[in-house]
Amino acid sequence: MYDVTIKRSFSAAHVLEEVGGGCEELHGHNFLVEVTASARDLNPQGLAVDFRVLKRWTEEAIAALDHKYLNDVEYFKASSPSSENIARYIYEQLQDKARNEPFSISLVTVWESESSRVGYRTDHHD
Numbered sequence: 001m002y003d004v005t006i007k008r009s010f011s012a013a014h015v016l017e018e019v020g021g022g023c024e025e026l027h028g029h030n031f032l033v034e035v036t037a038s039a040r041d042l043n044p045q046g047l048a049v050d051f052r053v054l055k056r057w058t059e060e061a062i063a064a065l066d067h068k069y070l071n072d073v074e075y076f077k078a079s080s081p082s083s084e085n086i087a088r089y090i091y092e093q094l095q096d097k098a099r100n101e102p103f104s105i106s107l108v109t110v111w112e113s114e115s116s117r118v119g120y121r122t123d124h125h126d
Contacts, residue, residue, distance in 0.1 A: 002048035003106065005036040008058045010066035014081040031083075032111040033062060033090060039103035049103045061093035083110045087120035095122075 013028035035058050039048035064073060070081035079085050091108040098105050111117040 002039050002042070003036050004039070004049040004051065004054060004103075005034055006051055006054045006058060008033050008035070008055065008062060010062040012065050012068050012070050014070040014076075016080055016082055029112040031065075031086065033058060034107075034109040034111075035090070035094060035105065036107040036109075037098065037103045038106040041102065043102065049101075057094050057097050058090070061090050065089075083112045083116075083118045084120065086110050087118050091120045091122075 009030060009032050011028060011030050013026060015026050016023040018024070035054060037049040037054055042048055064075075065086070070076050070086070073081065075089050076085065087108045087110040090110070091105055094105045094108065107119050107121045109117055109119040
C-alpha cells in the first residue's frame with residue numbers, strides 16, 4: 001500500500017458553543033491541513049497519486065473555508081465548526097472526488113495550532 005500526503009493551509013474564525021473557556025468567544029486559527037491518499041498499485045507513470053491532483057482538490061475544498069466565519073458556512077449550520085467537523089468536511093469533499101479513482105482518501109488531519117490536531121478517516125477504503 002502506498003500513502004501520499006500533501007499539506008495545505010487556510011485561515012478562518014469560529015465560535016464553539018458550550019465547550020467552555022475562550023473557545024466560546026470569536027477566535028481564529030491558521031489551520032494546517034494534511035491529506036493522505038492511499039493506493040494499492042502504481043499507475044503506468046509510476047505514481048500512486050499525482051501530488052498536483054491531491055493539492056488541487058484540497059485547495060478547492062478549503063476555498064469554501066478560507067478567510068470565512070465558519071459558523072456561517074452552510075455545512076456547519078447543523079454541526080459545530082470544530083476541528084473534528086472541519087476534518088470530516090474536507091474528507092467528504094475529497095472522497096467524493098476520488099470515488100472513481102484507483103486510490104482513496106485515507107486520512108485528513110487538521111492542525112489548529114502547532115500542538116493540537118485531529119484526524120478523520122472512515123473504516124471503509126476502496
